[in-house]
Amino acid sequence: MNQIPALIRVFAYLSILTVGGGMAAFPEMEELTVKVHHWLEFHQLIHLYSVGQLAPGPNMMMIVAIGDWAGGILGAVVVLIAFFGPTALLALIIGRLWNRLHAQVRGRAVAQSSTPR
């Protein structure tokens, strides 16, 4: 059965839950990957998560293994994009808004301070 659409849905949703760190998404990840979709068993999820903590880089890279188990190499790539895409886009947008806001505030401050009264 083709698991790719389900992988995209699940990991894009988990992506949004990772406020304050990847482990915030762990309970929902257990629910969806183990109980709902049966991509792996609970002890396997624990093992992968544990090994993932010891690997370098961002600490949720174990999702690649889940993607590979459920949908092969394509599954692994799709999971990466679904999990990091939405938050990366959000960070890009917010970062730029922040820059613009900063420039505006600074500009206004300069304008105010240099206006003769």
Add this chain to the structure above:
Amino acid sequence: MNDAPATIGSEKEVVRAARSKVTVFDIFLQFLIIGATSFGGVVPYLREGLITKNHWVDDKEFVELLSISQSLPGLNATNMAVLLGDRLKGWLGAVAGIVGVCLPGAAIMFAVGIFYRIHGDHAIVTALLKGVAAAAAGLLLATVIQLGKKSLAHRFDLVFVLVTVLAVNRLHLGVPKTLVFVGLAAILFHYPRQTAKEGATK
């Protein structure tokens, strides 16, 4: 040029000079190195690689971007890669940063996944993984203590922690619902009560 505040001025100059020379490939390579070497938390490695080694940002800007990435959903490491990459070289820089920081860990976990699927039921591997799981639980506990020290401002906050754990682990309420309910309660609890106090004094 005015060089009155000598140290601050020169630091900014250094950052500006370093930044004008950055290429997208430089960003990719630096984040790739960080992604391959950052065991147990990416932030110290980011600071070392971006401020100390390359002078692409100064300390103030780094802290500013870090607090943005901590308030957004998403991992700190990838949010920082996007924010810093974008500042340095636009959206191409952001892509170079996030791909670089993810690539080594993703490749390692891809290989681990294949190995584990084939050899996962061997006695030696199972024993090894039990040890690793214990170590990971220790790492998580350390993070929890660190976070708790920073964000548990009031003794009553422990009640929110307890309710969250019970709702997710015992009542199986689901994380989104729990977050909305407990979050709302916590916001109401911490809402400034000046108006109430003013009312009481009258």
